[in-house]
Amino acid sequence: AQKITQTQPGMFVQEKEAVTLDCTYDTSDPSYGLFWYKQPSSGEMIFLIYQGSYDQQNATEGRYSLNFQKARKSANLVISASQLGDSAMYFCAMSYFGNEKLTFGTGTRLTIIP
Amino acid sequence: ETGVTQTPRHLVMGMTNKKSLKCEQHLGHNAMYWYKQSAKKPLELMFVYSLEERVENNSVPSRFSPECPNSSHLFLHLHTLQPEDSALYLCASSQVRSSSETQYFGPGTRLLVL
Numbered sequence: 748a749q750k751i752t753q754t755q756p757g758m759f760v761q762e763k764e765a766v767t768l769d770c771t772y773d774t775s776d777p778s779y780g781l782f783w784y785k786q787p788s789s790g791e792m793i794f795l796i797y798q799g800s801y802d803q804q805n806a807t808e809g810r811y812s813l814n815f816q817k818a819r820k821s822a823n824l825v826i827s828a829s830q831l832g833d834s835a836m837y838f839c840a841m842s843y844f845g846n847e848k849l850t851f852g853t854g855t856r857l858t859i860i861p
Numbered sequence: 862e863t864g865v866t867q868t869p870r871h872l873v874m875g876m877t878n879k880k881s882l883k884c885e886q887h888l889g890h891n892a893m894y895w896y897k898q899s900a901k902k903p904l905e906l907m908f909v910y911s912l913e914e915r916v917e918n919n920s921v922p923s924r925f926s927p928e929c930p931n932s933s934h935l936f937l938h939l940h941t942l943q944p945e946d947s948a949l950y951l952c953a954s955s956q957v958r959s960s961s962e963t964q965y966f967g968p969g970t971r972l973l974v975l
Contacts, residue, residue, distance in 0.1 A: 780962070782963065782964075784966075789968065790949050790951075790968055790969040790971065791966060791967065791968040791969060792904075792951060792953070792966035792969075793966070794963055794964070794965055794966075797963055838904070840904075842962065844962075845957075845958070847892055847894070847909050847911055847916065847917070847955070847957055847962070848906060848909070848917065849894075849906070849964055851903050851904040852903065853902075853903050854903075
């Protein structure tokens with residue numbers, strides 16, 4: 748079974764600085780996908796970025812990038828030029844190809860300070 | 862973004878009540894999910910419907926009863942709930958057996974059981 752670990756329960760970052768949210772995973776299956784979601788206080792889980800295990804390049808979506816280090820089994824989320832609206836819970840998640848089950852980490856609460 | 866909608870957004874019910882949560886997806890997806898999010902716990906998968914068939918129920922108590930009448934609609938019927946069932950219930954949808962099986966979430970229903 749896959750396991751997702753997010754070791755940072757909370758982070759405080761100055762506005763406009765870059766921030767890295769850590770995520771490590773544990774699996775012996777070579778075919779998987781990694782996801783990051785943002786959950787504001789309103790509750791909705793917002794999809795941010797996806798990385799497939801066979802993707803050669805790190806995924807990027809606007810200010811979000813995923814630092815994928817396959818050998819270390821880490822998939823850190825990097826947010827560049829942080830904004831006040833980035834304050835939220837961030838969840839790392841994983842699924843196997845062809846399997847609908849998505850396993851989530853415990854999340855990191857990010858607070859952007861003006 | 863209104864790809865996945867959920868109603869009601871908030872619900873307060875007694876332990877003897879019967880209520881239903883509704884989820885609708887407008888993304889043309891073929892799989893739908895119910896998740897439970899309790900305080901200080903990882904997101905828990907409750908039910909998966911893929912191609913309108915239930916594929917996983919993760920040992921959820923029988924007081925939770927899902928219904929998926931078609932690929933766009935998903936219900937969660939609630940009866941004789943317990944206070945520990947108070948949580949945020951999130952619905953999601955995805956396109957399984959495609960190049961991207963990203964799950965997209967609705968805004969959630971905050972349930973309080975008294």
